[in-house]
Amino acid sequence: MQLTIADIAIKFGLIIIIFLISLVIAMYSTYAERKIAAFFQDRVGPNRAGPWGILQPLADGGKMFLKEEIIPTNATPFLFIVGPSLAILTACIGSAVIPWGQNLVVNGKVIPLQVTDINVGILYIFGVVSLGVYGVMIGGWASNNKYSLLGAIRAASQNISYEISMGLSIIALLLVTGTLSLGEIAQQQHGWHWNVIYQPVGFILFLVCAFAETNRTPFDLPECETELVGGYHTEYSSMKLGFYLFAEYINMFISSAVMATLYWGGYNYPGMDWVTAHVGPVIGPLIGTAVLFTKIFLFIFFFMWVRWTIPRFRYDQLMDLGWKILIPLAIANIVVTGIVITFL
């Protein structure tokens, strides 16, 4: 296919928009987190900066940028800077393969609402997510602080353990869908054929692993302040710390998007054919995009809801859950799915 300048411009615009959306959502996730935490604790939450405190993320960001930047004397300066950069980079590039909506048709021109529909989309996501642990690991190592290193080791071993069961839970899904491309998986779930109906156990496994992968409570062992001072980012200050925290929120957004796409039908909603036919070929898909974002926001809310409900795991419990429960369960799920597909 010959790429015209218009195609490239559209792609570039889409990349910029998705990048900005993920940054803004991550920014306001911090606000939402504080607000939701407050509601769960019968408080009011931030309400001083602007109406209802909606300027709070900007104030926080300004504070982060203006704080003194400290690089410890015994740290490795290059790696110390690379750590948070890697964390935020890997968090941002995950959004490239997520289908944000159906193809838009404007003046006979098809505009796909997906940066790139590579045919190994899920593997790409997994690759990127597993690179994310390098940011944490390098940061903890470069700090030259034993608590940071312990936090980083815990992060690494946790991420690796849970990535195994995450991958296994995906395999059962792939048996059902028969494709690795996220665009195709989203298309297959047209209407009501959401994968969560066919793969409920797989979804729960994936959900649990997503919590662990994003280092969210109850799996936030890398930053256990009571045991490890602060965890892998103990030595970090100013915006380098900000990048680590920000990466966590972007990761949360991306993994919510992945879960919505893989299991909850992505941009599909019941009756979308009727809407597309009657409302228009542009508005219809855009409603689908809005539906996808609603699902994503619900997942982000769920992340926060769980954070204020379940206490942190002890480390050995975490490993027990990962290796002795989730992995066997995921394998059993694959076997059952395989049997069902073969004989039914």
Place this chain on the structure above:
Amino acid sequence: MESLSNRKKQLEVKPLNFWEKAYLPAIVKGLSITMGHFFKKPVTIQYPEQKREFSENYRGLHSLKRDENGKERCTACGLCALSCPAEAITMTAAERQKGEEHLYREEKYAAVYEINMLRCIFCGLCEEACPKEAIYLDGDIVPSDYLRKDFIYGKDKLVEAPLNQ
């Protein structure tokens, strides 16, 4: 061992059943509890704008009282200073002059009366010790300040406003 109060209960630790082991039902229950709190009304008191009422017996900032005619009650007997466990109170007594009868109730009065708010522990013993009902801890919280010397409160801050104002 014999229980002292006879209220000891033997707790039975049963093995977890399947649903308890599965952990997820407990999580769902926990989620429902937190969700209940999500819709509750916040109990926050928005401090600078709203203030919580102190209890009746709250001991706050001291005030030196005047009597019904607006005369200062304190006679500088020094019992408050004597009773003060933190030694926060100091005073200098002076004799009432002719023409000052409307200011001080008795012949002796406190020319200087100082309480060091950094030392004061707000125990209320001065209040109890005072035979003239001249000092009460009925004020607000002591406000913050930058310099230590500003925490030594003199009569200008402690004496009640005159009646005619």
